[in-house]
Amino acid sequence: MWSIYAGIPIFLGLGAVAVPVSSDTPKDSWEFGNSLFYLGPPSGSAEIIKATYSILAPAVPSGYVSSDDDPVWVSIWVGASASESDNNVDLYQPLFNWSPDQEAQGCPASTEEWCVAASTYTPDSQIGQSYIIVPANTTLDFEIAVEDENVIQTVTMAGKVISKQSDALDYPLQYLLSSDECYTGSGSCGSIDEWYIRNLTVTLSEADSSFSSVFELDGVTAADLTTSDSGTTWHTEWIKITSIDFENSSDLDE
Numbered sequence: 207m208w209s210i211y212a213g214i215p216i217f218l219g220l221g222a223v224a225v226p227v228s229s230d231t232p233k234d235s236w237e238f239g240n241s242l243f244y245l246g247p248p249s250g251s252a253e254i255i256k257a258t259y260s261i262l263a264p265a266v267p268s269g270y271v272s273s274d275d276d277p278v279w280v281s282i283w284v285g286a287s288a289s290e291s292d293n294n295v296d297l298y299q300p301l302f303n304w305s306p307d308q309e310a311q312g313c314p315a316s317t318e319e320w321c322v323a324a325s326t327y328t329p330d331s332q333i334g335q336s337y338i339i340v341p342a343n344t345t346l347d348f349e350i351a352v353e354d355e356n357v358i359q360t361v362t363m364a365g366k367v368i369s370k371q372s373d374a375l376d377y378p379l380q381y382l383l384s385s386d387e388c389y390t391g392s393g394s395c396g397s398i399d400e401w402y403i404r405n406l407t408v409t410l411s412e413a414d415s416s417f418s419s420v421f422e423l424d425g426v427t428a429a430d431l432t433t434s435d436s437g438t439t440w441h442t443e444w445i446k447i448t449s450i451d452f453e454n455s456s457d458l459d460e
């Protein structure tokens with residue numbers, strides 16, 4: 207089944223632990239919304255070498271329950287990895303993060319705003335940049351690019367780079383995937399509205415004319431994934447992640 211790629215809070219350094227999902231919210235566990243996409247793997251020896259996309263984050267979660275000593279947090283992200291399910295490989299995942307206790311997350315935002323950072327899950331730890339405030343109604347542009355055996359994540363706001371990170375590529379990138387992720391603390395994450403991944407362009411190291419056949423939509427809708435150069439560059443205008451109620455087990459990925 208699907209992995210447990212946890213956007214571990216950078217300043218808490220908790221380990222990623224796979225916890226079964228149940229209908230009553232378990233304490234200190236990670237939950238994943240069941241609205242997500244996977245794109246990959248390309249056929250033959252093709253690899254993903256670049257992805258660009260834009261995200262306007264939804265309103266911050268509502269209806270959450272959180273305690274001061276063990277606050278919840280929610281992350282939404284698109285990431286790239288050699289695997290769609292193996293938590294022994296890196297996941298390059300620039301992420302939006304929110305918590306009722308933003309300070310505990312190292313995020314300088316108010317509780318009405320998200321923070322964003324370039325960030326990488328590795329089997330040892332989460333390696334991320336300092337969180338940057340995302341003002342409400344602000345679309346961010348993202349790039350994940352492989353250059354000289356490094357993966358470079360770039361987050362841009364209004365034309366200005368606000369977060370950037372370079373990590374050594376562990377294995378060639380085979381998948382792009384998304385998630386709505388909740389750390390329950392001793393509470394629950396409530397609900398998160400729908401959001402869109404827009405203007406997604408994926409570049410492969412060599413042409414794969416059948417790449418659109420490995421675009422898997424799990425509880426999401428999307429515009430067609432098309433190529434204008436016989437399979438090297440692929441584009442979709444939008445992918446719609448539906449709203450998730452983290453307290454409703456039928457909204458969770460199991």
Ligand SMILES: *[C@@H]1O[C@H](CO)[C@@H](O)[C@H](O)[C@H]1NC(C)=O
Pocket residue numbers: 342343
């Ligand atoms: C965000 O934009 C929408 C639509 O343009 C608008 O209705 C809403 O008031 C805006 N919210 C904020 C916080 O600016």
Ligand SMILES: *[C@@H]1O[C@H](CO)[C@@H](O)[C@H](O)[C@H]1NC(C)=O
Pocket residue numbers: 258260405407
């Ligand atoms: C879509 O992304 C491309 C980069 O891949 C960029 O050049 C273009 O400006 C973007 N379009 C919009 C409408 O943002």
Ligand SMILES: *[C@@H]1O[C@H](CO)[C@@H](O)[C@H](O)[C@H]1NC(C)=O
Pocket residue numbers: 451454455456457
């Ligand atoms: C839980 O989610 C399912 C599927 O989205 C929905 O049909 C059901 O009404 C929800 N239950 C509650 C209590 O909201």
